[in-house]
Amino acid sequence: MNPNPHSPTRIHGLPRGLSARVLSLVGGPVQRRLARWSQLLDVILAQEPDLQRKSDAELRKISRSLQFRAKSGEKLSALMPEAYALVREAGRRTLKMRHFDVQLIGGMGLFHGCLAEMGTGEGKTLTATLPMYLHSLVGRGCHLATVNDYLAARDAEWMRPIYEVLGLTVGVIQTPDKSDQRRAAYACDVTYGTAKEFGFDFLRDRLLLRRMGQGQDDILGQASQQRLEGGGEQPVQRGAHFALVDEADSVLIDEARTPLIIGSMGDKAREQVVACYQWAAANCGRFIDEEHYSYDHDTKKIELTAPGRILARSLPRPEHLREVGLIDMYEYIERAIRVQRDYLLNRQYVIRDGEIVIVDEFTGRLAEGRKWRDGIHQAVEAKEGLEVTVPTGQAARITIQDLFLRYKHLCGMTGTAGNSGAEFRRLYKMQPIPVPTNRPPQRRYLPDGIYGSSSAKWAAIVDEVIEVYRTGRPILIGTRSIDKSMHLSNLLRDAGIPHQVLNANEIVKEAEIVAMAGLQGKVTVATNMAGRGTDIKLTPNVIELGGLHVICTELHDAARIDRQLAGRCGRQGDPGSVRQFLSLDDDIVLAGFGPKRADKLKDMGENAVGEFRRLGKMFRRAQRLVERRHFRDRMILLHYERQRKKMQIEMGQDPYLDSADN
Template sequence: MSRALLECWQVHEFAPGLYPERRDPKDDRLDRFLGRLLGRWAQAGSPLRLHRLRRFAARVQALEEAFLAADDERLRSRALAVRAALAVQGPAEALVAECFALVREVCSRQLGPRHYPVQLMGGYAMLRGALAEMQTGEGKTLTAVLPAVTVALAGAPVHVITVNPYLAARDAQYLAPVYEFFGLRVGLIVPDQEPAQRVAAYAADVTYCVNKDLVFDYLRDRVARKRVRGGQRALLDGWLAGRRSPAQGSAGVLLRGLYFAIVDEADSVLIDEARTPLIISSDVDDPNGRALYEQALALAASLNSKGHYLLRAQERSIELTDAGRAAVGDFACGLPGLWRIPRAREELVEQGLSALYLFQLDRHYIIADDKVQIVDEYTGRVMADRSWERGLHQMIEVKEALATSKRRDTISRITYQRFFRRYLCLAGMSGTATEVAPEMRSVYAMNVLRIPPNRPLARRDLGQRVFLDGDRRWAAVVQRATEMRRAGRAVLIGTRSVAASELASVHLRAAGLAHAVLNARQDQREAQIIADAGQPGRITVATNMAGRGTDILLSPEVRQAGGLHVILSEYHDSARVDRQLFGRAGRQGDPGSYEAIVALDDELFLAHAAALLGWLRGRVSEAGLLPAPLARVLRQSAQAAAERQNSRVRRQTVEMDKRVERSLAFAGRGE
């Protein structure tokens, strides 16, 4: 058993502080390099690891007959004995196997489904601190209950972390009868809860929560207790407050420690969302702010991109050149306030340039209820109550002719990388994680294990078509959707942005095809849209929110006609995200098919393969199609470049977070 898991039971291993958690690692480039090598080695050694998991699953299955014959009272009695043994002995394999067998039997009686052997394998992989990659529809929700019950029975609090409140509430409610059978309490963290409700939810044995809510609560604890990163100061604060043990907790604290976490859709949470730190800020009145932002935007619009600033669209950054700084200085001559401070006015104009050229309506944000609402680029969902910092949000509000909100000053901040590495044991599950296995290992010390499907995959790959331009692409998408609809199948069309989903809708309407659109504007109707997406002739257009975490259930007629057909209309920066969309089809051995219909002028190619495009345009056929071998090379090279860039941004985010944290700590406002 892994040392990380054992630490959940060894209280003396906890780092000193507000409550039990692991020390913040001090890794450097060599550590990250070695971590990536270990990640690749773990992938290469996965057949041996899978053999161990299969052996464990067989051990669990061998107990099935005995538990089938036992009544509920006998099962409860056995569960109490296992609970006592786990608390004393820790996660010995024989005890864990018995616990898994009990959970399996209880799930069958309380919920109906019985865990498949591959689910037992996935649960054991997570118990050992790994990320289990399981195909869409393989039952990750039911798999997670295996390690969650085991760790909770041993006395360690468990956090099951997912990507949105709907999934957290759904899973907590669905699995509640199982936890209750074992005498375990289930907590649920959702937005807008009162502090007392949150404290009660975190005090439960197993707490279901959303990643952002959890991290913000962690930061609130740090702000409330004025904890600094130095361990001695934290211990002194605790002693002065009359707290002798880090496990006792104290008034004003929400969480009670970072023991064991299971992260659902782990690649989305730990990789895709790790580019942006989470920040707690305070509102600051700024009566003269609008005039200042209007001046900055006007000046930014007048600057020349060839001489006044450097635009790095891939890194989403803009930097003034010497000529640009001189132009800003000339403009500021005689102006009051921030215009008199060189660095302040330059940052102000750089934020104005960012608002104009880096953040786009219906891609990075939408306007709803006369407010700028940030859209999560990786899930397509609105990020409620979130705002950009350092005046950028207000700049965009001025750009869109909206009322300006109050400016926010940073009080505390942390990145996902730094937060999740503080868990004593971190595990995860996802349908797509193999591509980021080296980064998972180097950053989170978590190996990725690909769990085989319960049934062989039956979905068909219809290949990719790369057209010369967007018009030809949309014509091909409409034609394919029409064919599939006539055949009685269901169709899912995936897009990268809100704007692209609405453009697809325009083309479908022009062709007289009824359809549903799922993007940040309809996120409240997500469950209903996904519930209907498997009906005959149904066409659904979606950003990559596409019901992630839920299955598109096929009607018998659609299954007989060939299942769901998925059309990817634009490649994403990562092939992993494309695979997420393709995974909507062919769940649990269902029939299905998928294909990519894209264009040379798509964002991925323009941003990461611009040098190739001119040469490739001359090799397009008369039908406007790029030959398949060239299309494959184009996609692979563009996505590889995008992945390298995104990985650099994530590393830079961590380094920036550490620098800002040091400055906040110096000012007495650190986490």
């Protein structure tokens, strides 16, 4: 009898054996690679019965011999079949999860530096263990970068038994960690963390190294001590060898719009600058739209008109602001007006412990440590009456592109690469590889619910919740901001529907809330925080009832983000359904078409209920316009950063550190 009940498997959508060989001759380059890799599956399968009979200690011994062979120069690609068979056995043994064939294929793509496109819920967490293990063999550290602390910690702890049974150590970086903890985590064979933490650690190390180069005294100086968070005199990272980026579209595309920046300590002129922000915040309310200033809806730029400038000049100014130039004063006012209009509490930011914390537009999470540029952050602080933090002096910065291109080996995986394939190829030299699903997906997309106004939309959402709640199926409702999640929570409370809320204010309870979300009768209102990576486990009775129902309350700035939310249901061949709700006063309409067209559509829409089906397309068009604009922003940033870097290098300066006399 065959000891392996799984042999030989046939991959859904990908023929094996002879037909694979035919495919390898006639298919495109991607097909040819997939076909070539799928031929290795048999080699891996053949080792399985033998490995299954081995003890844990024997597995570790095999692992050690692989490490030895890798370190003595044997090519990792030659070791791949043995390594992957070993990791598969480790997964089966420790987690009762035996890597599916498609996951092995994904793992091969990752090893070869590709972008593995594997659908939501296909098991990318488990897939990642394959290339992480293989690259760790040479002993130079492997980083798995993801989007938030919760996923970094969850994945590291979840996969830890696999690594440990093979004799590897696992480290996790969490935002609050001190440098000693970080150094220990980076010293492990594999290290899980967020892309941001990997980036900030790189920059902090860089600053430290420069300080060290400047002499011992300086290292012990108070300023650098504080800047390095009391860190020791050693860098925390040990080079950039291999990085696997999970949720690659979010990390490498969406978040790449803003570089990572470390600001630094105070300055003598600080007080004056602070006073300017406060003065502008206190007075900007006197300026009237179209009379004192003009507002450009595309660029969000404010410009004072002639009467506006007169008003600004006539405002009483504290004594020590007299020497600040007029043009600067206008700018302070313009910025304060812009912040008053466009930066809203609990929408773009929250206040925590007296500090502004940005709410990431894409992930719905608090973007700890990130700051808006061009004085916006300080203007917001002044508006809220908080301490105004003025960054001056030395700072370090790096773009996401530069950060990840520094790694010798880079690969990524995501469920939603969407139409960003060319961007991945061009900016990161990553070839997207579509990996077939393990089982055909059973997610049902229900027709859109389109409404003339947001109040009608929210009412319809509550109705839908009530209806599905009666059947006992769990419901996940995604909202675009914290205040919208609170708004819906109030509506549900009024309707008598018990529910839990997951937003950036509830981050400590995140794991608990997610663990409950798949139980019968659970209703969970979430921001985009739950939009990526979260794996909502269903009980067998819930699967029988039809699985999780996902309600999307609005379109996001990129279709990929919507697909991520939808991907919380219908995972691993489970049943599930999704409905998108839309209303004509949704942000996306305004963002895509601008205020004039948005208003026109609204007038038309409110009278034309029957037309709504056709309008669904219009929403997607607005979304595509926003996507395109963001693409343009990214290209501009990239161009600008490239120029900057080139100049710094030409001047013999460190491209990631601002010059000391700046």
